[in-house]
Amino acid sequence: GAVVSQHPSWVICKSGTSVKIECRSLDFQATTMFWYRQFPKQSLMLMATSNEGSKATYEQGVEKDKFLINHASLTLSTLTVTSAHPEDSSFYICSPRGRASAFFGQGTRLTVV
């Protein structure tokens, strides 16, 4: 399977600070990147879709100014949670797409205190 590297694996931050999550596709070029959020005991919820070099498309209810997505290259995308609040605590997962099948990063557990 494809190699996807997401980091950090977990992060604890104070309310009001920003956190950047990186997602790299190591052995293929990801023309599209999907970012998901997963709350405990729930399925994955799509937050946004980005194509390399273009602005991200956000799902309804996801604040684009709060969740900044950068997809500047075919192998790297970042999600920045700005001015984080406790309700942003969740498991964030990236999924770079360049093939028919989907592969996922290892996920980032964000805890905002």
Add this chain to the structure above:
Amino acid sequence: TQLLEQSPQFLSIQEGENLTVYCNSSSVFSSLQWYRQEPGEGPVLLVTVVTGGEVKKLKRLTFQFGDARKDSSLHITAAQPGDTGLYLCAGAGNNAGNMLTFGGGTRLMVKP
């Protein structure tokens, strides 16, 4: 909007029992994928089914895609504690970028 209903949501069984997880939709998918996810990790792809009526086997796991490509099932034979985890089905439509629609997930616990 394509929706996938996955059932059951939770399943607790004894080692050695068989089980089936279902994924149903009113929409047609170009392909359907099954994932297994362990706590604190990303989903790991188990199988992709593409053709209506297709059956794929992965050791004790049997995956089936409905003839109309609207539903799928995952059957586990003689479940083992190592099968414990969250099972997710995800359908791919014909949209740009191969966006996946996820089912709600089935949390399986196999007791020794």
